[in-house]
Amino acid sequence: MIPVSSPSIHLTLMLDALAGVQRAAEAHGDVVMHRIGRTRLVQVTHPDDIHTVLHARWPVVKKSRVVKGLADIVGDGLLTADGEAYTALRKVAAPRFTPRHIDGWARRMGAIAASAEAPVGEVDVLPHLTSLTLDLLVDTVFGTDPGPELADALGCLAVLLDDFQAQTYSWQRLLPEILTPGRVRRRHAMKAGLRSAVDALVARRTRRGPGGDDLLGSLLFGEDTADPETLYAHLLTxxxxxxxxxxxxLGFALHHLASRPDAVERLRREAWAVGGVPRCLADLQAMPFARAVVQETLRLTPTVFGMGREIVEPLALREHVLEPGMQVVTPQWVVHRDPRWWADPLAWTPERWMEAAERPRYAYFPFGGGPRVCIGNHFALLESVIVLATLVERVELSDPAPLALRPTLTLRPADGVRLTLAPRRQQRSEVA
Ligand code: HEM
Structure with missing residues (x-):
């Protein structure tokens, strides 16, 4: 029998999901069930069981009910689809995210990062990083520039996602959603705004015509031309x-780095050795410490802190059987700080990645795993190292404000990522 979480843990889970999953694992072990209304949510935190869940394929498992709910906002794209529809989507997108393909984007990523003005002063660095990563994504994957319409799209998206998150992750989920006419109208208006902004983006890419190495170009002009709904779901997803x-x-990495000037210096020296910023994946391979900074950041502060599946056919774990209808969560938040696999788990120590260590495959899975592994994992690692190398060359980091974390769809800081950035006087060219 799967143990059921105690009422006090249940309450903690409702008020603070991160503390709730942590306490549940400590009190009840690697497999524990939370009963939320009629939902049976099973939390799985042993790497071997996580392996079983993540490698199970449709029709044994599908995306969880919560994840599926996203389709109402972003369309039924790669994150939410299952079965044949999913396979078709992944087949079209996958060639644009292979290491070989991404290699060709590295120089453009470097140029965009270099042309962005580094923030200085006592600031929240997140807005800068969000706009920079958006520019990088739109240039490479959509083959165009963000233009004014994308700011509108993101505004609408933020309202819709906040609404979705409030219903999904907070105490509000205990109450039925009250859809007043005003609320329905607002939702319709936001969806319409989102649709027209994405249409404008597509129109701009269409005017550029065929050619280019972006995914949007291939969806518009290639062999796998997508119908408007599929195109919309791909882009929004x-x-x-x-x-x-x-x-x-990146924000979390800067927060951690701001207390570790020695690590910043080591990162700079590694970047100088490849000419300042990685220009291809081979440069990235030559920057093990920079990669360790990103890896360790994703261990201690995993942006995706838990993933959801729904069981469709019985699935045997080591000691339990998951039954059809059960919702399953595999929380990186708990596993990445489990002392069975990590020495001094609460310390941010990129150095741990520089030494060989024996641990189970799914003691660390910031990008998920199995057939639904993050399609953008190589992209994310490359752009992270490029942005970090560019930034630390230009600014000194200090005085990180305490980081209060807020679990939403992603792990977010409750009050931004505040630190002090001072322009650097001694740049590489002067040192050389
Ligand atoms: C540090 C940054 C990132 C993190 C931590 C991250 C994490 C994840 C995780 C954990 C999943 C698996 C979800 C699941 O199995 O339920 C996922 C899926 C996905 N990610 Fe990422 N991701 C990142 C960056 C990116 C980027 C840069 C892109 C695209 C450019 C991307 C696109 C996707 C897509 C499309 C999926 C769904 C894949 C599928 O089911 O086939 N991600 N991501």
């Missing part, structure tokens, strides 16, 4: 999944 996740990761 990539917008949602493909820039804020990296911006948050």
């Amino acid at each position: 990539l917008l949602v999944a493909g820039h804020e996740t990296t911006a948050l990761t």
Whole structure:
């Protein structure tokens, strides 16, 4: 029998999801069930069981009910679709995200990062990072520039996602959603705004015509031309999944780095050795410490802190069987700080990645795993190292404000990522 979480843990989960999943694992072990109304939500935190869940394929598992709810906002794209519809979507997008293909985007990413003005003073660095990662995504994956309409799209998207998140992750989920006419009208208006902004983006890329190495170009002019609904779902899914996740990761990395000047210096020296900023994946391979900074940031502050599945056919774990209808969550938040796999788990120590260590495959899975592994994982790592190398060359980091984390669809800081950035006097060219 799967143990059921105690009422006090249940209450913690409702008020603070991160503390709730952590306490549930400590009190009840690697497999525990939360009963939320009629929903049976099973939390799985042993790497071997996570392996079983993530590698199970449709029709044994599908995306969880919560994730599926996103389709109402972003269309039925890569994040939410299952079965044949999903396979077709992934087949079309996958060639644009292979390491070989991304290699060709590295120089453009570097140029965009270099042309962005670095923030200085006592600031929240997130807005800068969000706009930069958006520029990088739109240039490479959509083959155009963000233009004014994308700011509108993101505004509408933020309202819709906030609404969705409030219903999904907070105490509001205990109450039935009250859809007043005003609320319905607002939702319609936001969706219409989103649609017209995405249409404008597509129109701009269409005017550029065929050619180019972007995904949108191939969806518009290639062999796999997409119908308007599929196109819309692809674009919105990539917008949602493909820039804020990296911006948050970069923000958390800067927060951690601001207390570790020695790590910043090591990162700079590694970047200088490849000419300042990586221009291809081979340069990235030559920057193990920079990669370790990103890896360690994604361990301690995993932007995606838990993933959801619904069981469709019985699935045996090591000691339990998950039954059809159960919702399953695999929380990176708990596993990435489990002392069974991590020494001194609450310390941010990029150095741990520079040494070989034996641990189960799914003791670390910031990008998920199995057939639904993040399609943008190589992209995210490359752009993260490019942006970090560019920024630390230009500014000194200090005085990070305490980071209060807020679990929403992604792990977000409650009050931004505030730190002090001072322009650097001694640049590489002067040192050389
Ligand atoms: C540090 C940044 C990122 C993190 C931590 C992250 C994390 C994840 C995770 C954990 C999943 C798996 C979800 C699941 O199995 O339920 C996922 C899926 C996905 N990610 Fe990422 N991601 C990042 C960046 C990106 C980027 C840059 C893109 C696109 C440019 C992207 C596009 C996607 C898509 C489309 C999926 C769905 C894949 C599928 O089911 O086939 N992600 N991501």
